[in-house]
Amino acid sequence: xxxxxxxxxxxxxxxxxxxxxxxxxxxxxxxxxxxxxxxxxxxxxxxxxxxxxxxxxxxxxxxxxxxxxxxxxxxxxxxxxxxxxxxxxxxxxxxxxxxxxxxxxxxxxxxxxxxxxxxxxxxxxxxxxxxxxxxxxxxxxxxxxxxxxxxxxxxxxxxxxxxxxxxxxxxxxxxxxxxxxxxxxxxxxxxxxxxxxxxxxxxxxxxxxxxxxxxxxxxxxxxxxxxxxxxxxxxxxxxxxxxxxxxxxxxxxxxxxxxxxxxxxxxxxxxxxxxxxxxxxxxxxxxxxxxxxxxxxxxxxxxxxxxxxx
Numbered sequence: 029x030x031x032x033x034x035x036x037x038x039x040x041x042x043x044x045x046x047x048x049x050x051x052x053x054x055x056x057x058x059x060x061x062x063x064x065x066x067x068x069x070x071x072x073x074x075x076x077x078x079x080x081x082x083x084x085x086x087x088x089x090x091x092x093x094x095x096x097x098x099x100x101x102x103x104x105x106x107x108x109x110x111x112x113x114x115x116x117x118x119x120x121x122x123x124x125x126x127x128x129x130x131x132x133x134x135x136x137x138x139x140x141x142x143x144x145x146x147x148x149x150x151x152x153x154x155x156x157x158x159x160x161x162x163x164x165x166x167x168x169x170x171x172x173x174x175x176x177x178x179x180x181x182x183x184x185x186x187x188x189x190x191x192x193x194x195x196x197x198x199x200x201x202x203x204x205x206x207x208x209x210x211x212x213x214x215x216x217x218x219x220x221x222x223x224x225x226x227x228x229x230x231x232x233x234x235x236x237x238x239x240x241x242x243x244x245x246x247x248x249x250x251x252x253x254x255x256x257x258x259x260x261x262x263x264x265x266x267x268x269x270x271x272x273x274x275x276x277x278x279x280x281x282x283x284x285x286x287x288x289x290x291x292x293x294x295x296x297x298x299x300x301x302x303x304x305x306x307x308x309x310x311x312x313x314x315x316x317x318x319x320x321x322x323x324x325x326x327x328x329x330x331x332x333x334x335x336x337x338x
Contacts, residue, residue, distance in 0.1 A: 036195045036214060038118045043111050043204045044299070055112040061311050062105045068314030069094040072324070079327040085163040086152070089145045090317060092172050093274075096141060097310035100134040103127060104306045108204040121195070124206040129187045131306070132208060135282065136179030136233050142275050143237040144171045149268055150244040154251045182229060189222050202295045207302055209286075210295075230286045238279045245272060273316050274309075281305045 044054060073094045076082045104127070111117040119127075151162050186208060193215040203210040208226065212219045248268055255261045285301040318324045 036121050036199060038120045038199070039124055039206075039214065040200045041107070041111055041117050041119060041204060041206075042200055042202045043108065043117060051112045055109055058105065058112070058307065059109055061307050062101060062109070065101045065105075065307065065311040066098055068311065068318075069098045071328070072314045072317065075324065075327045075331055078331060082323065082327055085148050085165075085168045086145065087323075088165075088168050089141055089148060089172065092141050092175075093138065093145070093313065096134050096137050097313055100131070100138065101307060101310045103130045103134060104205040104302075111204065119206065124201075124211065125187065125190065127206040128190070128208050128211055129183050131205070132186055133180045133183035135305075136182050136229075137175055138278060139233050139237050139282075140175035140179060141172070142271075142278065143240060144168075144175060145271055146241040146244045146275070147171075149271060150248055153248050153268075182233065185225065186222075186229070189225055193217050193219065193222070203299060203302070205302070205306075207298065209298065226286065230283070234279060234283055234287070238275075238283070241275055241279075270316050274313055277309050277312065278305055281309070 044051065046054065073091055076087045076091045076094075107119065107127070148163055148168075152159050155162065190208070190211065193212075194217050195214050196216040198214065201207075201210045201214070212222055245268065252261055252265060252268070281301050281304045285298065285305070318328065
């Protein structure tokens with residue numbers, strides 16, 4: 029069989045398979061989403077860097093989340109936009125595999141950074157007197173570095189398992205980027221090991237962190253209810269509700285994508301969910317944190333006031 033295989037050098041991304049008018053509309057819509065993703069996360073990142081009041085562990089992790097969101101969107105969206113206005117929708121196989129690798133790495137990082145943020149809120153609310161000791165800059169740096177290193181190592185495991193497979197067709201991916209499940213359909217060998225590793229990785233990187241986040245917030249909720257001050261309770265609820273919104277959006281869509289039973293139209297489901305956590309989530313995150321967080325809004329006002337001419 030190996031002697032009769034035609035090895036893939038490039039593949040076609042079928043994308044949304046809509047008519048010309050709809051694709052032009054989608055290009056404009058997704059371009060705006062991508063622009064606001066870069067703008068919103070960029071503003072959050074700049075504000076955190078410039079305002080010394082935000083040089084705290086929570087905003088340290090939020091800056092990492094902004095970097096990951098911009099990187100995550102930039103890995104998938106530009107090629108999708110180019111394909112919406114181009115008749116030639118091919119991508120070379122090596123860049124396709126690299127897109128898969130980076131997409132997995134950034135998704136893993138986001139899961140672990142969200143877990144670190146929930147741990148930070150747990151310590152801040154449940155152990156406020158020991159907060160500066162437990163969440164020292166050394167601990168924060170180790171947590172962030174470990175999130176990046178572990179995520180790229182996990183993505184590397186997927187990459188190695190993909191590259192061991194022979195790829196001989198079909199030459200089409202029914203998706204708008206090289207998503208791992210779609211790439212595996214190009215293999216002309218058994219992908220059971222890949223599927224098992226993907227499921228195990230989902231348990232480790234999605235279900236595990238989500239359970240820890242939920243346990244942390246159950247403890248946080250009990251601690252908030254014991255706060256006597258109405259102002260303190262409001263501030264705690266505001267900060268934690270912002271983080272819970274982000275956690276729910278990201279983990280929910282990812283678990284449905286990789287662990288829920290497949291629908292009758294799995295390709296359509298994959299495209300919609302992939303859009304949700306590769307474009308909508310990164311765009312919504314800065315809005316959620318800026319609109320529901322008084323400290324970020326105050327920092328933004330101070331930055332805008334400073335820029336005004338005297």
